[in-house]
Amino acid sequence: MSNPNVSRREFLRRNSLTGLGAVLSPSLLSASSIEQPTIPAPNPEIPTSSSRTEAPALLGGKPVRSKEWPTWPMWQPETDEKQLLEVIRSGIWSRANVVTEFEAKWAATLGVKRSLAVVNGTNAIMAALAQFDIRGGDEVLVTPYTFIGTVAPILMVGAMPVFVDVDPETFQIDPAQIEARITPRTRAIIPVHILGLPANMTLIMPIAKKHNLVVIEDACQAHMAEINHRKVGTLGDAGCFSFQNSKNLAIGEGGAIVSNDDAFMDRCFSYQNYGNPYGQVSGVIGAGTLRQGTKLRLTEYQAAIGLAQLTRLDAQTTVRNENAAYLKSKIKDIPGIVPYKLYDDVTRAAFHLFPFRFKKEQFKGLSRDVFVKALSAEGIPCSKGYATLNTMPYLNDTFQTKNYRKMYPKSMLDFNSYLERNHCPQNDRLCREEAVWFTQNMLLGSRSDMDEIANAIEKIYENADKLLTQK
Numbered sequence: 001m002s003n004p005n006v007s008r009r010e011f012l013r014r015n016s017l018t019g020l021g022a023v024l025s026p027s028l029l030s031a032s033s034i035e036q037p038t039i040p041a042p043n044p045e046i047p048t049s050s051s052r053t054e055a056p057a058l059l060g061g062k063p064v065r066s067k068e069w070p071t072w073p074m075w076q077p078e079t080d081e082k083q084l085l086e087v088i089r090s091g092i093w094s095r096a097n098v099v100t101e102f103e104a105k106w107a108a109t110l111g112v113k114r115s116l117a118v119v120n121g122t123n124a125i126m127a128a129l130a131q132f133d134i135r136g137g138d139e140v141l142v143t144p145y146t147f148i149g150t151v152a153p154i155l156m157v158g159a160m161p162v163f164v165d166v167d168p169e170t171f172q173i174d175p176a177q178i179e180a181r182i183t184p185r186t187r188a189i190i191p192v193h194i195l196g197l198p199a200n201m202t203l204i205m206p207i208a209k210k211h212n213l214v215v216i217e218d219a220c221q222a223h224m225a226e227i228n229h230r231k232v233g234t235l236g237d238a239g240c241f242s243f244q245n246s247k248n249l250a251i252g253e254g255g256a257i258v259s260n261d262d263a264f265m266d267r268c269f270s271y272q273n274y275g276n277p278y279g280q281v282s283g284v285i286g287a288g289t290l291r292q293g294t295k296l297r298l299t300e301y302q303a304a305i306g307l308a309q310l311t312r313l314d315a316q317t318t319v320r321n322e323n324a325a326y327l328k329s330k331i332k333d334i335p336g337i338v339p340y341k342l343y344d345d346v347t348r349a350a351f352h353l354f355p356f357r358f359k360k361e362q363f364k365g366l367s368r369d370v371f372v373k374a375l376s377a378e379g380i381p382c383s384k385g386y387a388t389l390n391t392m393p394y395l396n397d398t399f400q401t402k403n404y405r406k407m408y409p410k411s412m413l414d415f416n417s418y419l420e421r422n423h424c425p426q427n428d429r430l431c432r433e434e435a436v437w438f439t440q441n442m443l444l445g446s447r448s449d450m451d452e453i454a455n456a457i458e459k460i461y462e463n464a465d466k467l468l469t470q471k
Contacts, residue, residue, distance in 0.1 A: 063379040069449075084304040093299055103115040115257070122149040141186060172343075173199055195340070195352055381438075
């Protein structure tokens with residue numbers, strides 16, 4: 001399944017940091033769509049200890065794994081190309097019937113009334129914020145453990161991001177800390193189902209209702225994840241998804257807004273088409289553009305790719321869940337390795353990434369940097385994940401713009417004071433010391449692949465003292 005024309009260096013560059021996936025074998029494609037993942041018994045044919053006595057690969061030993069991980073996104077010409085070629089040959093490339101078909105199928109897949117496809121997940125969030133009239137002077141609560149694509153839209157509409165610290169066990173925004181961050185300016189909260197693991201919406205939604213806050217779910221990494229058998233992205237006032245190349249539903253670029261609110265969705269449709277009339281956004285015939293808008297339309301050939309990918313998404317999600325549960329069972333008892341935790345009401349996760357926390361004190365003081373290098377040398381690509389998004393210079397750069405200086409008092413734009421108000425120590429620890437990720441392509445592998453991951457971690461644990469001299 002791997003591409004012989006892609007070098008190992010190029011393969012690792014593509015796969016180590018961006019949440020990539022894998023080409024499924026027929027056996028994976030036929031996996032049942034059970035909601036609760038089972039944990040199969042360990043494969044007795046896979047050695048569990050022989051490699052641990054060998055020298056670490058970082059010190060010249062033999063790697064645990066020599067095979068390449070499959071690439072992502074997957075493409076099956078015999079089933080995927082018919083509609084795409086029809087679109088290309090038609091000459092109708094801008095938004096038309098195929099985009100509408102994709103929107104309808106995505107809404108049906110999620111069990112939500114409406115879906116609107118747009119150019120990417122970042123602009124999906126921006127459009128949602130704008131159409132809930134969240135603008136300059138408003139504050140939006142958000143987790144610091146996320147990608148810049150969550151926070152950039154807040155700044156793009158002129159609002160102020162307010163960061164709420166995380167629950168390190170789940171990597172999600174901590175509901176217990178939300179109310180302390182609410183001020184008279186607070187208008188919305190963006191729960192992020194980061195890494196494809198659902199946030200605690202059961203606690204977040206009552207807080208939002210109590211304080212009359214709009215809830216926009218960032219589900220850009222959480223396709224098909226569920227809380228109490230309801231898809232994430234459908235629990236708040238609106239949900240936003242990404243179809244960027246690394247995502248579990250990959251188009252290359254693309255995104256979607258979903259909601260059961262017809263008036264809101266009509267506004268979003270108008271907004272993504274220059275502000276022209278649509279649905280309840282109507283006016284005098286011939287009046288032209290009615291309201292502020294922009295151009296976020298998806299193309300027909302992107303939608304055709306999305307329709308092809310959608311046929312495999314459910315089966316792939318099941319495989320990821322089963323392999324994640326199995327891998328967690330294999331590594332949870334290794335001292336210093338603390339796998340992710342799901343909230344009790346999560347009935348399915350997406351596992352865009354498989355996260356765990358690394359405790360160096362139980363690895364004889366071995367740094368996370370060396371652990372990641374050593375694990376990668378064993379043929380197990382991994383990442384340290386996000387940096388501290390709530391401390392980066394882009395925030396101060398925005399605060400110094402003319403618009404922000406007109407919209408906010410000077411005291412709110414003092415960057416040092418902002419950093420103090422938005423200090424998130426649990427997030428600091430995750431980002432700077434503990435978090436390690438595996439990408440979703442690895443979870444689309446076999447049970448023996450999961451065993452190799454676990455064996456490599458155990459090998460590093462057993463040889464931690466020998467690795468202390470590495471930088």
